[in-house]
Amino acid sequence: MSESIFEYAPAPESRSVVDIRPSYGLFIDGAFTEGHGEPFKTIDPATEDTLAEIACADSADVDRAVVAARAAFERVWGPMPGRERAKYLFRIARIIQERARELAVLESVDNGKPIRESRDVDVPLVAAYFFYYAGWADKLEHAGFGADPGPVGVAGQIIPWNFPLLMLAWKIAPALACGNTVVLKPAETTPLTALVFADICRQADLPAGVVNIVTGAGETGRVLAAHPGVDKVAFTGSTEVGKQIARAVAGSRKRLTLELGGKAANIVFEDAPLDQAVEGVVNGIFFNQGQVCCAGSRLLVQESIAEELLERLKARMATLRVGDPLDKNTDVGAINSAAQLAKIRELAQAGEDEGAARWSPACVLPQRGFWFAPTVFTGVAQSHRIAREEIFGPVLSVLTFRTPAEAVEKANNTPYGLSAGVWTDKGSRMLWMAQRLRAGVVWANTFNKFDPASPFGGYKESGFGREGGRHGLEAYLNV
Structure with missing residues (x-):
């Protein structure tokens, strides 16, 4: 066929x-x-x-x-x-x-x-x-x-x-x-x-x-x-x-x-439901063009599944529609201002200059307005600016880890502490991580979920x- x-x-x-x-x-x-x-x-x-x-x-x-x-x-x-x-x-x-x-x-x-x-x-x-x-x-x-x-x-x-x-x-x-x-x-x-x-x-x-x-x-x-x-x-x-x-x-x-501000870690373990995790990663960083204080702008993925997860993530990103915010089919709209777009471009360029590999799906951006294509960086080190500074845009930095302890250490290696996400099939591991992550909100197998009855803060x-x-x-x- x-x-x-x-x-x-x-x-x-x-x-x-x-x-x-x-x-x-x-x-x-x-x-x-x-x-x-x-x-x-x-x-x-x-x-x-x-x-x-x-x-x-x-x-x-x-x-x-x-x-x-x-x-x-x-x-x-x-x-x-x-x-x-x-x-x-x-x-x-x-x-x-x-x-x-x-x-x-x-x-x-x-x-x-x-x-x-x-x-x-x-x-x-x-x-x-x-x-x-x-x-x-x-x-x-x-x-x-x-x-x-x-x-x-x-x-x-x-x-x-x-x-x-x-x-x-x-x-x-x-x-x-x-x-x-x-x-x-x-x-x-x-x-x-x-x-x-x-x-x-x-x-x-x-x-x-x-x-x-x-x-x-x-x-x-x-x-x-x-x-x-x-x-x-x-x-x-x-x-x-x-x-x-x-x-x-x-x-x-x-x-x-x-x-x-925030620099949230979205942590994916090898036993996580990968398709569900990919949706959570996409929602975590591309919702509202990544202009979210609690955006999952750092993806921490266990080494054993990193290649497969990235392959699925890129395939999903290729389906995102960028364009007119008033079109009901649009997934990624416009950046809020010229000043914010300039900041996103500066930090994305810094990611390339420091040696991270940049990838974006093929998409045609409108000629007028403030636009930035959904972007993922791999080969990111914790010392890179894109791993440390809040970009506030549709830019995802990918790091890997081997053990839960290493994941916690990398997730907490930031001056921020607003939110985090954990993707795993094991409830005990979820609770173990939540107790150790220094974040005001820890989402379990989801991301960017809010309810009036639930407190939020950093x-x-x-x-x-x-x-x-x-x-x-x-x-x-x-x-």
Whole structure:
């Protein structure tokens, strides 16, 4: 029988389901308002077309937002019974479900991720987190943090560009459930879904000032984190910026949680189900173009099966479709920005210069936009930059090991400690590895699986504190 290639016809999602305004202001005290900083533009990373002009908050704007949040906390939200706060969170969750298609398309357009990821993963999880923490709002005394835990106050929250709406949910949902008010700063390259969320807050009749959204670049985030009216700072992003924030709030009364970078090891033993492991490896590094803090960017494979696994992995990578994020058949979308693409290219070139062997499947990249083909490096040494530094792109570094002890040693040989994956048929080996891996999350025969009831966070230079689950309440309660 002759071989044939199954071709997919284009299956584009319609952009008409979103109405992107020419410009957006800041959302302060329940209303959109102008910013006093220099406005900036957000672009579609797949086409480089301008999507909208975004207001930039200066120190006076941030101060207005914090004052509004403080007033709402003291007069309305803090004293409100938990069962009443829960009603608002349930309402927000339901509106997110009702507007799911709009939010998914907008997320893909502004971020560059494939529509099937934003549609099937991001937006459903966003609604799930609000539903989950709505359930906690009237049960905080049973969370294990004291008989009568109270809210901290005003939370200043800074989120990254890789999961804009999901990170918003991770931050805002537990804060509101505990009775805090929020000033949130989205990333400058992906502000649109946060601004639509502001509209959702109005649609849900959330009291003015409970959620405030200030857009801007790094300086806006710096001002927010340092503001004396902020009681709790939550940051997800790069390790370097996290260190700067930690230094800025050191010695103050502010609470701080940080979820920073990672260099996760995906460890495959010789007894693992290889086809399942290959799918896990692909999901671990090529999901969201590898722009994931917990991405499995280091593949540690047992020597006895390394050749076979790599053969299967390359065959699977050859089937990945790179292209239009709004095409429902796309597996790998656009890199979020020109700056991020330049970083990925620099580190990939360093991998070649240091002697690793580079391979990518044959694929035609679009002429416009920011694109990088799925890439795997073999012959990688632990001293190579691609094995040590967070690339934050669709680049996989492959190392080998012989014994479980060697696998643990290599996996832990990193300043990061956010996540890890272990693939084996033996439950005892799985538990043995999990006890020794210095990572906040260890996935067993899977990767990149999240649930609102499960805590997530890191060790070492991957940050501290937990988001999700009962543990995610602690940072927003006076305990």
